[in-house]
Amino acid sequence: MTSPRPDLHAGLGEARTGLTVLAAAVFAAVTTELLPVGLLAQISDAFEVSNGRAGLLVTAYAVMVAVLSVPLALATRRMPRKPLLLVTIGGYAVSNVVAALAPTFGVLAAGRVVGGITHALFFSVCIGYAARLVPPHLTGRAMALAAVGVSGGLVLGVPLSTAIGTAFGWRVAFASLAVLVTLVLVLALVVLPPVVATGDDHSAHRGRRRDLATVVVANGLTYLGTYVLYTYISVLLLDSGAGDRWVGPTLLLFGACGLVGLRVAAAQLDHRPRASAIAVPALMAVGIAAVAMAYPHLVPVVLTGMVWLAAFGPAASLYQSASIRTSASSPETAGAWINASSNAGIGGGAAIGAAVMDQSGLTSVAWTAAAIVASAAVLALLSRAAFPPRR
Structure with missing residues (x-):
């Protein structure tokens, strides 16, 4: 039975x-x-x-x-x-x-x-x-x-x-x-x-700690790539022709897109976890690449930015739930690794973005961001154990 x-x-x-x-x-x-x-x-x-x-x-x-x-x-x-x-x-x-x-x-x-x-x-x-x-x-x-x-x-x-x-x-x-x-x-x-x-990680499935490491790396890459460009989003908008008074409302629009993306993807995080782990960073990379091609034209930059940040909306939930599903540690420890890698990605992304912008300009910043985020999708595609389909 x-x-x-x-x-x-x-x-x-x-x-x-x-x-x-x-x-x-x-x-x-x-x-x-x-x-x-x-x-x-x-x-x-x-x-x-x-x-x-x-x-x-x-x-x-x-x-x-x-x-x-x-x-x-x-x-x-x-x-x-x-x-x-x-x-x-x-x-x-x-x-x-x-x-x-x-x-x-x-x-x-x-x-x-x-x-x-x-x-x-x-x-x-x-x-x-x-x-x-x-x-x-x-x-x-x-x-x-x-x-x-x-x-x-x-x-x-x-x-x-x-x-x-x-x-x-x-x-x-x-x-x-x-x-x-x-x-x-x-x-x-x-x-x-x-x-x-439980208060004790020793009861976890030790064989899946490599899977937890994979999820943590994928999360770090997603945040790293995102903040390579997002740290300088106001510069991107201003250089594309937005007035100072429109930067704030545009950021509100981007944030609202993230909420919509989270709402749409919420059920799929449990129903199709592997597909979500591939689709979210892949769609983000497509959106960022589209931003690179649209710059410096304001309307296309805003529209493609909406796609990028709508896809980013469920990213935090995606990797948090994936880390817990590996059963490699307690939920608290898994969450700590996700928290640490997210903040490392935020800080590292800002530094990489600044270096690329000084050398090559905003278009190169966007392409660099797209490549890093795309690597998270590739990692999920290759790591079936870390991102398994729902059984």
Whole structure:
């Protein structure tokens, strides 16, 4: 007698509420990480430092996440999940309060250090939490719902916080975000059920650790290629003829496309995981290559950029769920590796993009980005064990 196959189209049921709270926490986390990007000029003027030095508030944050994610996940793997999640959310509140009240640039940087440490641990805990709220066959859909917070932070969180900072000052922007994080903390305390973690990676299937490594590399390549170009998206739009006042709305449009792409792909992450692992980076590469061919004509650049970033929308959920399915480690440790490789890709992509742009211009930046992302699709195509079809 064979056991019944799980219904891949079943709803998330009671887990949906908890996953929505996790999405709100992710929204606050992404907004906290990227908020200084829109306020660098104000911050540099306030403390009389260069824009480059102020930019270290973002760069150092990403480096800390890349370096600390896995060690912190391993060090805390035996701790109760819900209290640990609440501590990490509280860490974001502390980071933003310190930033809002900072009397010197050094204190502001210290607040960002608190945020970077928090961020390094938060995503591994959050990914593991989301995976434990649902049965294994719904992992992809759970990751997709939680990952709405990523696109939401990019689409709404950062632009709205930047608008608040522009209207009322950068300190008010950080203070407002601290209030939002506190509300999310209260919701998580009241709504989220406790979950049980194994606390031990030694029970994992050691034979699949190579598969986990493959998923992590594919994720890193996808983020590396994306941020080779996306880091300079405003430069791309301005050089294509967009006015300054249209850059913000265009970025909102791109972010909305990412949400649409995530919504369309969500069910397929569980139903067709291998096809998704090939199709997502492949479609991204096609979109970026089309951007390269369309530049410097504004309308085609925007249209092809919509394709690229719509395909990027489900990428985070794709690799998070794929890493957990390898069963090579606990969901928290798998999530930590994904978090680390994503941030390494973001930082490395910005550096590669800058070097290529200085040497060859934006068209070469776009082609370089397309080639790197395409390699992630090739890796998924060749790695059937790491990205298996649903059995």
